[in-house]
Amino acid sequence: MEVVSLEYNQLTEEIPASLGKLQKLKYFYVNGNKLSGEIPSSIGNITSLYGLNLAQNNLEGTIPSVLGNCQLLQMLYLSRNRLSGTIPKEVLSISSLSIQLDLSGNQLSGSLPLEVGSLVNLGYLDISENKLSGKLPSTLSSCIKLENLYVQENMFEGVIPSSLSSLRGMEYLDLSRNNFSGLIPRYFETFISLKSLNLSFNNFEGEVPREGVFSNASAAIVNGNRNLCGGSSALKLPQCNFPTSKKGRLMSSTLKIAISIASALFGVALVLVLLILCFLKRKRSPSLDLSDDSFLKISYGELLKATNGFSSDYLIGKGGFGSVYKGILGPDEKTVAIKALDLQHKGALKSFIAECEVLKNLRHRNLVKLVTACSGTDFQGNDFKALIYEFMVNGSLDDWLHSFSNDGSLHVRYLDLYQRVNIASDIAFALDYLHHGTQTPVVHCDLKPSNILLDKDMTARVGDFGLSRFLQETSQRETSTIGIKGSVGYAAPEYGMVSEVSTYGDIYSYGIIILEMLTGKKPTDDAFSNGLNLHNYAKMAYSTGRVMEIVDQMVYHNLQEMKTKDYIEECSICMCKIGIACTIDSPKERMRISDVIKELQLVKETLS
Numbered sequence: 001m002e003v004v005s006l007e008y009n010q011l012t013e014e015i016p017a018s019l020g021k022l023q024k025l026k027y028f029y030v031n032g033n034k035l036s037g038e039i040p041s042s043i044g045n046i047t048s049l050y051g052l053n054l055a056q057n058n059l060e061g062t063i064p065s066v067l068g069n070c071q072l073l074q075m076l077y078l079s080r081n082r083l084s085g086t087i088p089k090e091v092l093s094i095s096s097l098s099i100q101l102d103l104s105g106n107q108l109s110g111s112l113p114l115e116v117g118s119l120v121n122l123g124y125l126d127i128s129e130n131k132l133s134g135k136l137p138s139t140l141s142s143c144i145k146l147e148n149l150y151v152q153e154n155m156f157e158g159v160i161p162s163s164l165s166s167l168r169g170m171e172y173l174d175l176s177r178n179n180f181s182g183l184i185p186r187y188f189e190t191f192i193s194l195k196s197l198n199l200s201f202n203n204f205e206g207e208v209p210r211e212g213v214f215s216n217a218s219a220a221i222v223n224g225n226r227n228l229c230g231g232s233s234a235l236k237l238p239q240c241n242f243p244t245s246k247k248g249r250l251m252s253s254t255l256k257i258a259i260s261i262a263s264a265l266f267g268v269a270l271v272l273v274l275l276i277l278c279f280l281k282r283k284r285s286p287s288l289d290l291s292d293d294s295f296l297k298i299s300y301g302e303l304l305k306a307t308n309g310f311s312s313d314y315l316i317g318k319g320g321f322g323s324v325y326k327g328i329l330g331p332d333e334k335t336v337a338i339k340a341l342d343l344q345h346k347g348a349l350k351s352f353i354a355e356c357e358v359l360k361n362l363r364h365r366n367l368v369k370l371v372t373a374c375s376g377t378d379f380q381g382n383d384f385k386a387l388i389y390e391f392m393v394n395g396s397l398d399d400w401l402h403s404f405s406n407d408g409s410l411h412v413r414y415l416d417l418y419q420r421v422n423i424a425s426d427i428a429f430a431l432d433y434l435h436h437g438t439q440t441p442v443v444h445c446d447l448k449p450s451n452i453l454l455d456k457d458m459t460a461r462v463g464d465f466g467l468s469r470f471l472q473e474t475s476q477r478e479t480s481t482i483g484i485k486g487s488v489g490y491a492a493p494e495y496g497m498v499s500e501v502s503t504y505g506d507i508y509s510y511g512i513i514i515l516e517m518l519t520g521k522k523p524t525d526d527a528f529s530n531g532l533n534l535h536n537y538a539k540m541a542y543s544t545g546r547v548m549e550i551v552d553q554m555v556y557h558n559l560q561e562m563k564t565k566d567y568i569e570e571c572s573i574c575m576c577k578i579g580i581a582c583t584i585d586s587p588k589e590r591m592r593i594s595d596v597i598k599e600l601q602l603v604k605e606t607l608s
Helices: 017-021 041-045 065-069 114-118 138-142 162-166 186-190 253-282 300-306 348-359 397-401 417-436 503-519 534-543 565-582 593-607
Strands: 003-005 027-029 051-053 075-077 100-102 107-110 124-126 131-134 148-150 155-158 172-174 179-182 196-198 203-208 227-230 315-318 322-329 334-341 370-377 383-390 452-454 460-462 477-479 500-502
Touching: 017 041, 041 065, 100 593, 114 138, 124 593, 138 162, 148 593, 162 186, 300 322, 300 334, 300 370, 300 383, 322 383, 334 348, 348 370, 348 383, 397 452, 397 503, 417 452, 417 460, 417 503, 417 565, 417 593, 500 503, 503 534, 503 565, 503 593, 534 565, 565 593
Parallel strands: 003 027, 027 051, 051 075, 075 100, 100 124, 107 131, 124 148, 131 155, 148 172, 155 179, 172 196, 179 203, 203 227
Antiparallel strands: 315 322, 322 334, 334 383, 370 383, 452 460, 477 500
């Protein structure tokens, strides 16, 4: 036997020690089960292993050092278990590891061994979400083939080694939520392949570089570092003030005392003002402060003109809380999307406030940009509110997945497999930013294809934040007194039982979108009844090796010049697996969005 593939089932109990007798075994995949106990050291006897995947189980104990005997291993996945202890240097000495080493989501402690420098062929290393500490070893610089490095959510400290400047092939680097300090290395500016750099929530200080990846505020994330300055204007950091002389740096004791006293008096006055404001606020109903200039640049009259009197010819869609029009604004004739709220609809005002609060501080290439808002009255004196967004020329994902000719017989638009994978990746990046890339995590609460918009380059942008929620930074969940409606078929099952908002709910909705893109079927399709849903439909096909029978035939459109059918099948199966893993009933067992991004990156590399 050379291959054992039992992933995403309901396997329980322990991995038998007798597994070590399978001397010819090359691939052992049991990820996504409920296996417990320790990793048997007998696996170290299977020296023929190429791939070992024990991720997403309940395995405990330490990582056996005898795994270092498996000198042919190309990929090792031990993530999302309960493994503890240190990372064995023997495992980091397996120089054959070339595809992926994933130890994330465990309870590993201690420092990262110097032997990590032996992974000279590795392209993907993930040790995030553990309890690792100490400094990053300079030997990491030997891993010159690394393209993806994830060390977030540990307790690493110290400065980033200058020797890491040799990792010029890096594409995704996440150092967030550690205790790194010092200056942000300027050599990151020279990493021409770097697509995403997350340095948030550390203790970095000084000037943020401006070139390379730093020129894109959504690609370089630095929030949560209190002593940073400079950088691109989109970061909204204070300017760097560098003293030019010793004289300029000194001030008299008298002046210091005067400033201290003035600051104290100002602080007392500020506290009193805040207390008064809080008292007054409690007496008013909740509302959004639109005194910010960014929300006062447009009037009802301008919007009326932009839409030719909100003509039906300009109407491009209707939502739960209003209608969306295409508009031509100003002398430069900028095309925008104008969402005019129906304030007679219960919840419309709250939706308006939610979108303004969420979108005014978010910046990411995969989020629809809120240009401005209008809050005032129409010409009859009635309250009027509208949101103005960038116009997405290619409409919504729903338009592309379910667009037929007038007689309902032919597709008018086509999305091939490569485009669908790219869209899935774009949405995943948006969710990762919303859930983990902002100081206060945001839950969308209404992810569905009609809320995924496509720009001129077919880049996906997540929109419609009318039901979104802020979460406390220290929690992944927030209990709400108002039920989350979401959309039928896309809302997580737990939302129907309790009013608990969580990032897990967004993951479920995302998984449904993945399966819908793969199969071409909506979760509300007439075929789904009597206990059969899109998740079960895909899972049955996956478990019986019949995934290609449920794949939307439109994925083959324009694929004649792409990879062979075997590659297409491999990628379709991976998409199906991701969709299933994201839509598991138990919220905490759903696939992490960071893992989704990794899997999709591998799919994209296979198709490219």
